Amino acid sequence: MLTVGAIVLGVADVPRAVRFWQEALGYRTHGTGFGGAATILVPVDGTGTPIALQRNETPPQDHPRIHLDLHVADLAAMHAETDRLVSLGASRVDWDSYPADPDFVVLADPDGNRFCVVDLGHVPI
Structure with a gap:
């Protein structure tokens, strides 16, 4: 059975993205990335979907299909x-x-x- 493990956002500046999303959602940094590929932010109370911030230089889409x-x-x-x-x-x-x-x-x-x-x-x- 599959489950959604995290929502992954491509970002150019991971530390800036961590600061923004932590403040925006009240999330905290997870001890390690899932497989080491990304910085993972998780809800402080443990409920909700994690967000993975992964370094990416591709420009964001103006009309993304997923958001x-x-x-x-x-x-x-x-x-x-x-x-x-x-x-x-x-x-x-x-x-x-x-x-x-x-x-x-x-x-x-x-x-x-x-x-x-x-x-x-x-x-x-």
Whole structure:
């Protein structure tokens, strides 16, 4: 049986990515990489999906097929978390594919990897 072991992000600057994602998610560095190939970040309480940060010089995709969705409870939390993430080094993405009534904001981490902050309490208009 297969399970998802980690989400892997390609990054050019591993120490910078470690700082950003630790602050963004409250994760800690795992003692060793899985197979030694990456720096692994894990939730402090042990629940949740690990993130592996692997050195990669390939530029990130503008419209990635796979990305992270970070969930929040409501619109106020979405705005607060977006502002917090930007203060940590994320950038707002001028996303050309927003629907008319979006329930998410597209950001990029300091390496340009796209991710979304999603309002789970969104009620479509």
